[in-house]
Amino acid sequence: xxxxxxxxxxxxxxxxxxxxxxxxxxxxxxxxxxxxxxxxxxxxxxxxxxxxxxxxxxxxxxxxxxxxxxxxxxxxxxxxxxxxxxxxxxxxxxxxxxxxxxxxxxxxxxxxxxxxxxxxxxxxxxxxxxxxxxxxxxxxxxxxxxxxxxxxxxxxxxxxxxxxxxxxxxxxxxxxxxxxxxxxxxxxxxxxxxxxxxxxxxxxxxxxxxxxxxxxxxxxxxxxxxxxxxxxxxxxxxxxxxxxxxxxxxx
Amino acid sequence: xxxxxxxxxxxxxxxxxxxxxxxxxxxxxxxxxxxxxxxxxxxxxxxxxxxxxxxxxxxxxxxxxxxxxxxxxxxxxxxxxxxxxxxxxxxxxxxxxxxxxxxxxxxxxxxxxxxxxxxxxxxxxxxxxxxxxxxxxxxxxxxxxxxxxxxxxxxxxxxxxxxxxxxxxxxxxxxxxxxxxxxxxxxxxxxxxxxxxxxxxxxxxxxxxxxxxxxxxxxxxxxxxxxxxxxxxxxxxxxxxxxxxxxxxxxxxxxxxxxxxxxxxxxxxxxxxxxxxxxxxxxxxxxxxxxxxxxxxxxxxxxxxxxxxxxxxxxxxxxxxxxxxxxxxxxxxxxxxxxxxxxxxxxxxxxxxxxxxxxxxxxxxxxxxxxxxxxxxxxx
Numbered sequence: 296x297x298x299x300x301x302x303x304x305x306x307x308x309x310x311x312x313x314x315x316x317x318x319x320x321x322x323x324x325x326x327x328x329x330x331x332x333x334x335x336x337x338x339x340x341x342x343x344x345x346x347x348x349x350x351x352x353x354x355x356x357x358x359x360x361x362x363x364x365x366x367x368x369x370x371x372x373x374x375x376x377x378x379x380x381x382x383x384x385x386x387x388x389x390x391x392x393x394x395x396x397x398x399x400x401x402x403x404x405x406x407x408x409x410x411x412x413x414x415x416x417x418x419x420x421x422x423x424x425x426x427x428x429x430x431x432x433x434x435x436x437x438x439x440x441x442x443x444x445x446x447x448x449x450x451x452x453x454x455x456x457x458x459x460x461x462x463x464x465x466x467x468x469x470x471x472x473x474x475x476x477x478x479x480x481x482x483x484x485x486x487x488x489x490x491x492x493x494x495x496x497x498x499x500x501x502x503x504x505x506x507x508x509x510x511x512x513x514x515x516x517x518x519x520x521x522x523x524x525x526x527x528x529x530x531x532x533x534x535x536x537x538x539x540x541x542x543x544x545x546x
Numbered sequence: 547x548x549x550x551x552x553x554x555x556x557x558x559x560x561x562x563x564x565x566x567x568x569x570x571x572x573x574x575x576x577x578x579x580x581x582x583x584x585x586x587x588x589x590x591x592x593x594x595x596x597x598x599x600x601x602x603x604x605x606x607x608x609x610x611x612x613x614x615x616x617x618x619x620x621x622x623x624x625x626x627x628x629x630x631x632x633x634x635x636x637x638x639x640x641x642x643x644x645x646x647x648x649x650x651x652x653x654x655x656x657x658x659x660x661x662x663x664x665x666x667x668x669x670x671x672x673x674x675x676x677x678x679x680x681x682x683x684x685x686x687x688x689x690x691x692x693x694x695x696x697x698x699x700x701x702x703x704x705x706x707x708x709x710x711x712x713x714x715x716x717x718x719x720x721x722x723x724x725x726x727x728x729x730x731x732x733x734x735x736x737x738x739x740x741x742x743x744x745x746x747x748x749x750x751x752x753x754x755x756x757x758x759x760x761x762x763x764x765x766x767x768x769x770x771x772x773x774x775x776x777x778x779x780x781x782x783x784x785x786x787x788x789x790x791x792x793x794x795x796x797x798x799x800x801x802x803x804x805x806x807x808x809x810x811x812x813x814x815x816x817x818x819x820x821x822x823x824x825x826x827x828x829x830x831x832x833x834x835x836x837x838x839x840x841x842x843x844x845x846x847x848x849x850x851x852x853x854x855x856x857x858x859x860x861x862x863x864x865x866x867x868x869x870x871x872x873x874x875x876x877x878x879x880x881x882x883x884x885x886x887x888x889x890x891x892x893x894x895x896x897x898x899x900x901x902x903x904x905x906x907x908x909x910x911x912x913x914x915x916x917x918x919x920x921x922x923x924x925x926x
Contacts, residue, residue: 307825309827319798322797322801323827326827431798436799440799444800453798486797512797513787513789
């Protein structure tokens with residue numbers, strides 16, 4: 296059994312988080328995903344409105360590691376965290392409360408691959424950022440994973456389909472409809488993906504997404520992508536089309 | 547002329563040029579300081595020269611000259627007032643006594659100020675530092691002693707209101723300590739701690755000893771100044787960062803809890819490692835901190851080795867293998883061999899409070915003194 300499940304907790308970005316099977320255990324690489332987002336937010340102050348910091352959507356929150364570390368280091372930010380797994384929803388919620396961050400996070404069960412399910416996310420207004428460490432393992436590689444992973448962690452948190460791209464493609468397809476102009480997407484992926492995604496995006500001009508940068512992890516593998524929604528206005532985003540107006544997150 | 551003055555300087559020290567063992571009597575500290583200010587002595591000559599010369603010694607030349615002048619005036623005032631001590635009038639005598647006390651106080655302050663102005667401040671004086679302790683000869687007993695010394699410094703940091711963060715901690719089986727390091731920061735932290743580097747020796751009956759014999763064990767303390775961002779710039783391209791996740795695809799494919807990070811500075815080959823924390827990011831930060839301290843230390847070595855070569859109180863790698871202090875439990879005594887000073891009440895000393903602080907101040911005074919002597923003799 297993975298040590299993190301035995302101990303029932305593990306550290307991520309300086310936070311201590313509860314761990315419980317089968318919820319996916321945060322990997323060290325993902326700490327760098329958070330670092331990158333923080334760097335970008337610091338450089339683009341127009342992303343955050345005066346009274347409330349960036350509005351962030353995390354797809355596939357798992358234990359809440361990414362969402363909660365962003366919240367704790369961006370005191371004005373707000374996060375909508377979604378996951379397909381019920382256990383993940385519960386665990387993220389629990390970790391949020393442990394860290395007293397529950398007021399700035401909404402944890403919602405959601406399967407982004409299921410048609411139209413995300414529509415109600417529009418209620419929270421246009422997003423500044425979408426962040427995700429989606430399941431990206433190539434299906435054919437699944438059986439080669441270490442036994443402790445296969446036996447204890449939720450396969451749905453790992454299996455990305457034929458080219459490990461299934462969930463990634465859905466995230467990229469829905470992001471432009473949720474993001475502000477020039478809003479950003481930050482993804483963690485398999486080292487083979489940057490190229491695949493680059494070409495895929497070029498075949499989908501309708502999405503208005505540009506691959507801005509690829510960053511390597513501490514092992515020197517291309518691991519992280521920064522993709523930006525190119526707005527018709529460009530530059531600092533004003534609020535976009537009114538859309539269904541409703542309560543801002545959180546209440 | 548020059549050699550005569552130099553001989554005077556040496557006489558003031560009461561020292562032979564080479565580092566000699568502890569047969570010397572208190573050759574550092576206030577009595578010698580008084581000698582330094584003796585009339586007609588090298589320091590006086592030096593100060594007079596300063597007043598006269600156009601190109602002055604250093605940036606604070608004017609302050610120095612002003613202080614020296616004021617000192618001369620105060621001493622004159624003192625001499626005149628002292629005559630009044632023999633006056634018939636009792637009131638006048640009392641007045642004189644008060645005047646003399648306050649005059650002496652001012653004179654002491656001025657002398658202190660002059661010394662401060664003369665002793666060159668070091669690049670590192672305001673730095674934070676990394677403290678490293680390592681058990682030496684003596685097995686389990688050495689490791690137990692190392693743990694006690696580490697605790698002593700931790701308490702000393704609290705006493706001085708410094709910030710203390712343990713970076714690494716490798717304990718032994720019975721509660722001792724093989725090796726540990728800590729980051730210490732705060733006002734004048736390095737300035738005070740820099741003389742603690744070296745071999746500390748303990749003499750006592752170890753806990754592990756069954757027959758009640760006294761053993762001698764050792765441990766080593768190393769003090770590394772921590773550079774600020776400005777003092778030391780490292781180009782990320784010069785670094786190779788090794789981690790245990792190197793093989794395979796990494797990321798979601800692997801769940802390893804070994805987050806050890808090792809950083810190699812390619813141009814110099816200096817290596818720094820950390821595996822203390824669960825978080826890779828944290829280990830990387832700590833390894834970088836240690837790397838910076840090591841590189842900075844090397845950079846300083848070159849600069850200070852010339853300056854410190856002839857001194858009793860060594861700093862940096864020269865001092866690292868010298869036996870600087872003995873903690874003798876049966877005699878309840880701590881002796882620092884550099885200034886040959888003994889402190890009694892070992893238990894209180896090891897609490898890392900005022901007794902340790904007093905010793906540190908004595909060492910500092912002695913080092914200042916040596917600095918001063920060097921400054922003067924260089925300028926003669």
